[in-house]
Amino acid sequence: MMITGAEIVIRCLQEEKVEHVFGYPGGSVLHIYDELFKQDQIKHILVRHEQAAVHAADAYSRSSRKVGVALVTSGPGVTNAVTGIATAYMDSVPLVVLCGQVPTFYIGQDAFQECDTVGITRPCVKHNFLVKDVKDLALTLKKAFHIATTGRPGPVVVDIPKDVTALKCEFEYPKTVQMRSYNPVVKGHLGQIKKAVQLLAEAKRPVIYTGGGVILSDAAEKLTQLARKLGFPVTNTLMGLGGFPATDKQNVGMLGMHGSYEANMTMHYADLILAVGARFDDRVIGNPEHFGKEQRKIIHVDIDPSSISKRVKVDVPIVGNVPDVLEEMIKLLDDGFQADPAVADWWRQIEEWRGRDSLRYKQGQYIMPQYVVEKLYEVTGGDAFITSDVGQHQMFAAQYYKFDKPRRWINSGGLGTMGVGLPYAMGVRFANPDMPVACITGEGSIQMCIQELSTCKQFELPIKIINLNNGMLGMVRQWQEMFYSKRYSQSYVTSLPDFVRLAESYGHVGMKIERPEDVEPALRKAFTEHKNDLVFMDFIIDPTANVFPMVAAGKGLTEMILAEDL
């Protein structure tokens, strides 16, 4: 039977077992919306801005193992979506973004709501397609899902002109897809893995350094198994939190620009780094020349060959799917692994570093942001999904909420996109309908996608918004305080709304918390009495609080500024 392109789109999504589509309608996608209307297998989530549609789909994917799907109209729908697409791209999140386009016979004529979607999105997608013939639609969508989810995952954009959604053809969804130009490596090279295991046995000062790749590839369990077998210290990047339990003694905490003292020292002075699904980026290793001064060996496991030896030279590169490679390592270690006796001394050194207690802070007259996060951790039993925006609050969340499980910590690490927090919380909640979700944000970031409070009302999403309100673009202010002689250029947020009344006007619950002693009771109330409500918790915090430790831009990993130094 011949069916229309619009129907084909829906049928393909159904074949891919898509349950939720985040989107916003418009002229060029009206045929698709009409088909959505006629079925009830796929639920459409109407957001209030296309950026939020993509962010929500992104978090939907990050917090589950499903592919996020967004649907936007041509022109402004697409340009609004670009921030979301770039954000997902930088963190390698599998997404399929369906975009309407003007009819094929108008393309190139500056038609109403025309933009060069493929051109605009090209640098921030894993791949993109323009479908010019309805006969190619099903195969293209199949390819889109295949590419998004395999190898190093990433967003795929499919641009669909309106006439293609109206034309008819026979529909058959391909069972498999073969692409001669796309065959990601899966299995790691056994010889290399053996070499790695040899180095692990010889290491005197080892560290296991893990990133977002562990989360994305569902390798947390294997990693934990391997790490316990080795008995080596583990450090996670911002994207890797939850890959190895934060409460485990072996975990020395997050490393990098705002990493713990012990994590950064351990990383820097290690004689062997086992890097797993991480990419040695600038916020992690600081100045690469400084980092390169120490003699060490590096084993690097990653699905993406281009991540290896990009920023630091690697001795044993292993390209492959992370859990499979770890599995091989575990198998080889089973033959009786004996760590070098010197590792015990290494641990003594690490404990000494840990003794500095670099995350210490003083709770004074004002509420400290760190305190709010710690209490949130206690109140939620460490088991909530936490999304964050970008700024100081993001770092406090990463430092003080101890993630023991993967996919619980949802933030924009690569692009650092303010505004993701609330739409991220929405996406998480759709993927995990019974789980508590909190969005740790700042009064700057939350206003970048605040309109989504309306979506949250429509779908009754009981998100807890933890607004760490310092009246400042705190992270900007911190840099200005430290590196621009306190010239606070444009980092002060005036004319803030009354967030309590704002929340109430959308039909939610609002709370303003100003005293340290009210923090815990308010949180308890929000998570019990208001379990089923969205609660906007406006915490008025110490506006002078800064994030420490800190490795200033261009500095070496060991050249940390600690709170105690000031």
Add this chain to the structure above:
Amino acid sequence: MRHIISILLENEAGALSRVAGLFSARGYNIETLTVAPTEDASLSRMTIVTWGSDDVLEQITKQLNKLVDVVKVVDLSEAAHVERELMLIKVRATGKDREEMKRMADIFRGRIIDVTDSTYVIELTGTSAKLDSFINALDAGLILETVRTGVSGIGRGDRILKV
């Protein structure tokens, strides 16, 4: 170091811009770039001349391989290969220069493929270096126009780039 990268890629709309975009986005150099379909019309072959350290070249190769439309990538300059570039050069050919131009073209094994009272168009094929020397050998004031195709390259003997 100068490198000649050969790429087999799907002959799809937009494939060229993906490669060109990759080079500009990551700050890699392109000295020349040529592309045309192969004997298999579904595939294009591209030759890029670039330069950079070994580390940069390693990244270029890896990043190219990551592009979904790219089927194969080789660095031709890693082993025995031949490279050729074609140039069309229009020169003033009047008076005593007319004979001189003809002589120069012969020395460099060029062919005069268009003749008017006052100009020649000379076709010359060779390595880029040879084309450069030809240009340098001429009186700059007599060169009216040049157009070069950029380098095409192929491996010698058994080195074959095919799907």
